[in-house]
Amino acid sequence: MNQQSLPDPRAVVAGLLSDERLLRACAERDMGALFRMLNVRGVSTRRIAAAVDITQGRLYDYMNGKSRVEKLALFEQIADAFHIPGHLLGLARRSWEPAPTAAEHQRVDHPPPDGDDLVAMDHFRSADRQAGGGRLYGTVVRHLSDRVAPRLVDVGSGPQAFAAAAALTEMAGWMAHDSGQDERAARHFARALPLARTFGDSPLAAHVAASSSHLALQTGDPAGAVGWARTGLDLAAQGPRIPALTARLNTMQARALAVAAQRTPAARALDAARCGLGGVAAADHPWLSPFDAAALSSESALVLRDLEQYDQALTHAEQAVALREAGRVRSLALSRISLVDIHVRRGDLDAAVSAGHALLSASPTLGSVRVVQHLDELRRLLEPHRSYGPVREYLVRFDDARRARMLLLADLIPPSPGGTTA
Secondary structure (H helix, E strand, O other): OOHHHOOOHHHHHHHHOOOHHHHHHHHOOOHHHHHHHHHHOOOOHHHHHHHHOOOHHHHHHHHOOOOOOOOHHHHHHHHHHHOOOHHHHOOOOOOOOOOOOHHHHHOOOOOOOOHHHHHHHHHHHHHHHHHOHHHHHHHHHHHHHHHHHHHHHOOOOOOHHHHHHHHHHHHHHHHHHHOOOHHHHHHHHHHHHHHHHHHOOHHHHHHHHHHHHHHHHHOOOHHHHHHHHHHHHHHHOOOOOOHHHHHHHHHHHHHHHHHOOOHHHHHHHHHHHHHHHOOOOOOOOOOOOOOOHHHHHHHHHHHHHHOOOHHHHHHHHHHHHHHOOOOOHHHHHHHHHHHHHHHHHHOOHHHHHHHHHHHOOOOOOOOOHHHHHHHHHHHHHHHHHOOOHHHHHHHHHHHHHHHHHHHHOOOOOOOOHHHOOO
């Protein structure tokens, strides 16, 4: 085949701009899928690699799913090399794109979200609080695939489809995290952020950054958690003032700084969160999950615990349990776990056992691997005190309850090696 007969990559992409598969690959920032689509249509791997200035070995890693494009500069290079409109990859308008029309310049306010999207979001959110993410993750992913993703390629849907996709993808990330699938959760959050930016929704993008901060902290990366919280605060500053969002981001920053033993910065961030949530309320954002006084008390207890300020931590943990609604089954369970944890660290074993009995009444069918993991951490904290009779008796009850829970959650949580239940 001579050089003139080789397909032009930009012409190939131009012919695919209405193809759902390409648009989905861009929305999910899955450049491996994009490269495969080009290659199938006759663009050689050598030409693809040269166009985006990477080695063929690196290109094969992307195409085979061994790694993903993460750097902003490479996304920009891909967009410019193949003339992919910037908004499809969550980027600014590229220099080669035509100037926006007057109508586009005039479109400042976002259109209201589709009512069906909000109804679905509220339904999933309510069910998640009761049943846990493990029971709902597959349903939300199917809803995204079947009901939301096709609208991203439908010009009649409007830009609000990207907001719905961002919000539900972020929700899927939390459900994956609640199911113990943290790598999958990270991928969902990574996809949600450019979708929110494509819609131009700074608060929603900041909300996703807060979730990424939480996940980074849970996976042992406090520095990354601080970075994501600060990114979120920068994004939040670009949009309308939403005190609850700013408070959540400051709280995430405080938690990460406390884990990193940065006592003074952590205390300042926590103070900022308290002041922010107590400020003048702003209009609710339709896609953001709420961050209320109960959530702030729960997170404050964890910050103060990690700062070894156990008396103050106890006050906030008790407030969190008192404020948390009975309908928020997972949140209430996590708050009670924190309360028992803090009692143990204070050396008040009788109070720990008393609070621990209430904890065992949490719904055993709650489909949350995260709750099970925290329960196991709590057991390890109690184990050194089993010589004390009430603790020893409680651990017997605890282990019985855990075995029953594991049987009920066998479809979500595989048995540990060797079949141990401790």
